[in-house]
Amino acid sequence: KAGVTQTPRYLIKTRGQQVTLSCSPISGHRSVSWYQQTPGQGLQFLFEYFSETQRNKGNFPGRFSGRQFSNSRSEMNVSTLELGDSALYLCASSPGTSGIQETQYFGPGTRLLVL
Amino acid sequence: GDSVTQMEGPVTLSEEAFLTINCTYTATGYPSLFWYVQYPGEGLQLLLKATKADDKGSNKGFEATYRKETTSFHLEKGSVQVSDSAVYFCALSDRHDYKLSFGAGTTVTVRA
Numbered sequence: 001k002a003g004v005t006q007t008p009r010y011l012i013k014t015r016g017q018q019v020t021l022s023c024s025p026i027s028g029h030r031s032v033s034w035y036q037q038t039p040g041q042g043l044q045f046l047f048e049y050f051s052e053t054q055r056n057k058g059n060f061p062g063r064f065s066g067r068q069f070s071n072s073r074s075e076m077n078v079s080t081l082e083l084g085d086s087a088l089y090l091c092a093s094s095p096g097t098s099g100i101q102e103t104q105y106f107g108p109g110t111r112l113l114v115l
Numbered sequence: 116g117d118s119v120t121q122m123e124g125p126v127t128l129s130e131e132a133f134l135t136i137n138c139t140y141t142a143t144g145y146p147s148l149f150w151y152v153q154y155p156g157e158g159l160q161l162l163l164k165a166t167k168a169d170d171k172g173s174n175k176g177f178e179a180t181y182r183k184e185t186t187s188f189h190l191e192k193g194s195v196q197v198s199d200s201a202v203y204f205c206a207l208s209d210r211h212d213y214k215l216s217f218g219a220g221t222t223v224t225v226r227a
């Protein structure tokens with residue numbers, strides 16, 4: 001099975017712009033989660049989608065949003081970029097039906113640099 | 116709320132040395148526990164997991180035992196290799212919300 005794929009792998013934007021990141025989960029997985037990784041804050045949960053519905057959301061401002069399509073692919077969008085949004089954005093997928101025992105499988109991430 | 120505390124790094128070892136990375140957690144319920152590894156420039160890979168008390172997860176020579184009485188999930192490997200150099204993250208999943216809570220990560224460097 002192909003793993004989780006994320007595009008693009010690298011992105012450079014300037015303050016005030018917006019950005020869209022894409023994630024394709026493992027075939028058959030219906031849950032997609034997004035995490036932000038920074039040296040200062042570590043790995044922080046952004047949100048989780050299942051069957052096109054957001055089931056859970058982390059503590060991030062409304063500038064961070066996401067969606068999921070009927071084929072389980074997901075996108076996240078960050079509007080009005082700030083310097084502090086520079087980070088590695090990781091997407092993870094899982095079946096989404098077995099609760100806390102499920103393993104989340106991560107993609108390689110998209111590295112975003114905001115100048 | 117849920118939280119994971121890992122030992123501070125970085126950790127530098129010689130090849131064939133014994134590795135221990137301490138991990139303790141706080142959770143409201145009975146979480147599942149995970150160790151993930153991140154190699155330079157890559158995403159996270161699952162190393163091992165345990166879903167109930169006294170379970171032992173193992174993979175690639177690494178082991179960790181879910182200790183409910185001490186709320187711990189320490190990672191161990193008996194003989195490390197240079198290829199084990201990476202950042203190791205302890206994580207937990209609780210409350211059926213498909214959210215992983217991570218520790219800060221421990222950077223391990225193994226010298227030949």
